[in-house]
Amino acid sequence: MSALRIGIAGVGGRVGRLLVEEVRAAGHVLAGGTARAPDAGLRDLLGEAPVLPGLSELAPLCDVVIDFTHASVVHDHALILAQAGVAWVLGTTGLDPEAVADVHAASGRIAVVQAANFSPGVVLVTRLARLLGAALPAPAYDAEIVEMHHRQKVDAPSGTALAIGEAVADGRGVRLADVRVDGRSGHTGPRGEQQIGFAALRGGQIVGEHSALFTSASEQIVLTHRAFDRRVYATGAVRAADWLRGRTPGLYSMEQVLGLV
Structure with missing residues (x-):
């Protein structure tokens, strides 16, 4: 070839x-x-x-x-x-x-x-996030996405975090724009049942870390990907x-x- x-x-x-x-x-x-x-x-x-x-x-x-x-x-x-x-x-x-x-x-x-991320691991995590979004109903399982990157990164949440959020929303049959909540601060009131929350951390020279958390009253499932290089x-x-x-x-x-x- x-x-x-x-x-x-x-x-x-x-x-x-x-x-x-x-x-x-x-x-x-x-x-x-x-x-x-x-x-x-x-x-x-x-x-x-x-x-x-x-x-x-x-x-x-x-x-x-x-x-x-x-x-x-x-x-x-x-x-x-x-x-x-x-x-x-x-x-x-x-x-x-x-x-x-x-x-x-x-x-x-x-x-x-x-693609927001060309790592095979991230692609698989995103696919699993879609499956979990479909299998774990929003009223029972709160979905949150946490990411951390190096101090030079200029956009937040990261494109990869948003792609994972889109996958969760797609699995649940909703638009991410309708349920997305970024960086809660102040008196926010109780968490909405349908919300998909995002937290963006910045520091040092971390290449990229992303976690999707699905938390109910009785258990938690966490998908995490860390890029070392x-x-x-x-x-x-x-x-x-x-x-x-x-x-x-x-x-x-x-x-x-x-x-x-």
């Missing part, structure tokens, strides 16, 4: 640099990456692969682009990749409704794998890129990449 030409948007980031190593370890061709201000270390890491100022320059060189950048550029990236006919692995979180619509529009023209995200994203080979346009999930659906 021939190697894919994989580009990395945001190659200068912590996950981006790991992606360089994982693309090569998987036997694919590193087509290049985008970075605002590449340093000497980044240029050495990429070797002959170019560091480019934007996705418009990178896309023509690629079969697939892996994108862990920022929600503010998703609109532009969707347009560029759809026009170029380049598949997209998107791990950017914190998207507003307009950006979500842009991703859906792009998926009408190209194959897209979008960001490399797990890079490995999963490269796996998704390889899975996209030959796919028709559409919006795909990591559950599909892992063969769960």
Whole structure:
């Protein structure tokens, strides 16, 4: 099977640099990456692969682009990749409704794998959260999601925590927006039966911890995932890129990449 030409948007980031190593370890061709201000270390890491100022320059060189950048550029990236006919692995979180619509529009023209988290363990925890949400009725089992990340993380709750919450809500047949409660404070009154609560903790250099707790008057079930190394995200994203080979346009999930659906 021939190697894919994989580009990395945001190659200068912590996950981006790991992606360089994982693309090569998987036997694919590193087509290049985008970075605002590449340093000497980044240029050495990429070797002959170019560091480019934007996705418009990178896309023509690629079969697939892996994108862990920022929600503010998703609109532009969707347009560029759809026009170029380049598949997209998107791990950017914190998207507003307009950006979500842009991703859906792009998926009408190209194959897209979008995930809040590319760790196989997180994908399985999310799937189990959906099953527990369906099996454990809200009036009897209170659902709470707790996450902790490094101090530099800019969005809260994390995209992964929200994805787990969406799975619980889906299992219960409700919209997360209708039952979500973030960071309780002050005199809140008793907990609502249907609520799905979120708590976001920040500190140090924790890569990522997520727990979904289902608590009744007589028992508690806790699903927990801890990431020890960001490399797990890079490995999963490269796996998704390889899975996209030959796919028709559409919006795909990591559950599909892992063969769960």
